[in-house]
Amino acid sequence: MNIVSKIKIGIQYMNDWPLEPLLNPVFPECRVKRAVMLGRKILPPFIVFILFWAVYQGGGFKGIPLLFALSSNFPVTLVCVIFLMLMPLQGYLWFYKRAVTRLNDKQKDFYILVCSKLEKEPAMNPTMMDLEKALNACIKTFGTDLLKKL
Structure with missing residues (x-):
């Protein structure tokens, strides 16, 4: 089974899991589902902020062309953006692992x-x-x- 189908199963399991208060003490799915849903909402603004900050630190707002502004700290910016984009995927893989348990x-x-x-x-x-x-x-x-x- 490839990683894409595992992520799809994890997303389906996460979306179908009921958010009932009586299930909170017994199953961690409710807490992890809320954390992943919160991450899907707040991580995109952080990614935009990191890209904005990289342009600002590179001097992109002082008249330096965009490609030169990004080239000074591009590797660090890329790693930060990839890390933030992979955080929800880790949650989906956790849900896949729980679904087949x-x-x-x-x-x-x-x-x-x-x-x-x-x-x-x-x-x-x-x-x-x-x-x-x-x-x-x-x-x-x-x-x-x-x-x-x-």
């Missing part, structure tokens, strides 16, 4: 309970992605009352 015994018992309440056949070797789908169906059908048993 097998459930532990307690989570598996809860997954089987939710599937029995939904009258749905549970998977043989359930992953976190299966649990997420069951949780979404449970929340839509029964509300958050069943989550208190977790």
Whole structure:
């Protein structure tokens, strides 16, 4: 499986994960989802600021042509921009890793309970992605009352 398909699975898992307050103490997905979503909002202005600062430090606003202004500190600027652009990708890869993780015994018992309440056949070797789908169906059908048993 290539990196692009892993990122797509991670993005799908992140977008589908329910942001329920009752799930916060049990699963780290809620906290990481909020952090990645915040990063997607605030990192682009930082990237623009870094590029603006590189032009300013190179003398681009004092009449020096843009290519000469960027050439003085271009490697450092490029590394900073690439680092900031890769931060959300690390979150997506973390979500992929969590999506394919097998459930532990307690989570598996809860997954089987939710599937029995939904009258749905549970998977043989359930992953976190299966649990997420069951949780979404449970929340839509029964509300958050069943989550208190977790």
